Amino acid sequence: MAADPPGPDGHERSARGPDGHDRPAVAAVAPGRAGPLVWWRRKSLRFRLTATASAVLALALAAAAWILVGALGRALISSTDELAYQRAREVVALADDGRLYDPIAVSDGTIIQVLDARERITHITLGGDRLVPLVSARERASEPPDGRGRFVDGGPYGIPGPLRVVVLRADHGRTVIAARSFKDVADSLTTTVHTLVIGTPVLLVLLGAASWLIIGRTLRPIDELRRGAAEISGTARERRLPVPEARDEVHELATTLNDMLARLEAAGASQRALVSDAAHELRSPLASIRLQLEVALGHPEGQEWRETAEGVLEDTLRLSRLAEGLLTLARLDERRRPARREPVDLGELVGATAGRYDGTVVKLAAAEPAVVEGDAMDLGRVLVNLLDNAVRHAGAHVGLELRATASDAVITVTDDGPGIPEADRERVFNRFTRLDSARSRDEGGAGLGLAIVRETVRAHGGSVHLEDASPGLRAVVRLPLARA
Incomplete structure (x- = not known):
């Protein structure tokens, strides 16, 4: 596809397709043109928290200043x-009683004018205007005098600043006008506004700086967690993050992350142990097969090939059982739940599994009806592993029993063998674990049977444990019954 040359601004305008027609080219996003939302998201958490807190604080201070000035102004106007x-x-009252004298004696600076019915000024305070009323007849007629104050410009009357004027009616059509200068009050309000205009930004800057420092100290443990996480390497034996002293959310986060690291470390150690044990288990049958084949090939004339083939086959079967056990454990570790969830009749499964063994050795004591949800094949493998282990170490017989409680199905497999010491009954569920006692006669087993049993039962939401049968050993499996 041929492309048109770039335009004068350096950006490609269009592309020409194989049919000769122009195709619109995808416009390149110019650097530095990211939207404000993208710019905001790229800022640090400390900056965003401080900016947000400062913006909210600025709005709160502005609203508070506006309310303060408004309330103060209303209070001063009301007082005046x-x-x-x-x-x-x-x-x-003096005019109605006929005791009004001219000039009117007032000591607090209030300016008073008394007008008669013909709009003539008859009485005033000292310094008052005898010619022009503070409120004209038109203004008095437009709003009935009821004692509410109004603003009047004092300039035409030789009084600096505005006035607050109150008009009241008296007897015989007389009108009383009282006025007080509002200049001092206005100056006080102006001073208050100037103080807030200058002081609020200063206060906002101080509070913003304090927020920056406080948020920085609050986020310091998170930064320590980040540095601690950066210092952790894959080869470190002890991988832990620093836990802050404060019992806050960051402390809980660090504790949770350390618990996660502990679980990961335990899982890694388990995997390494599994690989090591698997390599050790694989070494023996492989070495045996190699030795038998080398001997047979080195002395072919005197070799019993059938005997060699049987030995190789036995070691191959051992390798096959080991590989199958490892694949089963890997599948259980990956899923942590049954491959299929369907109703399984344990009574039928227990009866069918017991029927595969010699009736004189494996005796089915009881099999009550019990239905669970899970994978019939996996549960069958659990029964087979437990019965194989019991038959291998039993003295004379093995007992199998299925009972149903209110919420669980209980399977017990009991043998009369030498048993297992109480201290080792939990350890035998570990992978590749074989005891040194008489019960460790594994006949080629790799020590994965009980590990598969426990992982399978756990995947089905149940539990398994070993207990003393006096004599012998009893394996107890509990599985939750399926809901009706």
């Missing part, structure tokens, strides 16, 4: 109106 109203009420 209350003082003007009180002085106006006093003058109204």
Whole structure:
């Protein structure tokens, strides 16, 4: 496909297909044009937390400053109106009683004008205007005088700043106008606003810096966890992360990660032990096969080839059993659950399995009806492994029994052999474990039978353990019954 030359900006414009027609080229994303969301996600957690906290704090401080200024302004206006109203009420009372004198004596700076029915100013305070009312007749007519204050510009009356004016009615059509200067209050509000405008950013910067430091100290244990994780190598024998002293979420995270590392370490050790034990078990039959073949090939004239073939076949069968056991364990380790989940009648399975053995050796004591969910083939392998192990070490007979409780099916396999010491009854479930006692006569076994039993039973949600049968040994398997 031939492509058109790049445009003047250096980007490819189109591509020409095999049919000669232009095909739109995919536009390259120019570096540095990532959206704000992408830019935000690329920032550190410390930066994002600090920026978010600072933004929320800035909004909170701005809202608080706005509420403070509004509440303070309303409170000061209400206080000014209350003082003007009180002085106006006093003058109204004096006018109604006929005890009003000119000029009106007021000591707190309130400006008062009294107008008669013909809109003439009859009484004023010292320094008041006798010619022009503070509130015109039109303004008084547009809003009935009820004692509510209003703003009036004091400039035309020679008073600096705004005024808060209250208008009240008196007898004989007279009107009382009381005014108080609002300049000092306005200056106080302006000073408060300037203080908040300057102080709020400073406070925000200080709180942002404090948040940066506090968040940094809070995230320090996480950074230590990161460094600890970076220092862990695959060859380290002891892989653990530093646990902070504080009993917080980071402490719980470090503890959980250390528990995970411990499980991984145990799993790795188990796998290494499995590989080592498998190699050791494979060495013996392979060496035996090699030795028999080398001897047979070195002295062919006097060799019993049938006997050699039988020996090689026996070692090959041993290798086959070992490989099959390892594959079974690998499958159980990978799944941790049955391959199939279907109703399994343990009564039929126990009866069919017992029928494969000599009735004089394996005796089925009882087989109550019990249905579980799982894989019939895996459960059959459990019974076969337990019975093979019991028959191999029994003195005279092996007992097999199936009982059903309220929630479990209990299978017991009992032999009258030498038994196993109590200290070793848990250890024999480990892989490639064979005891040195008389019970270790394994006849070619690799010590995987009981390990397969335990892993299979656990995958079915059950448990298995060994107990003393006096004499002999009893293996007890518990499996949960299927729900009706």
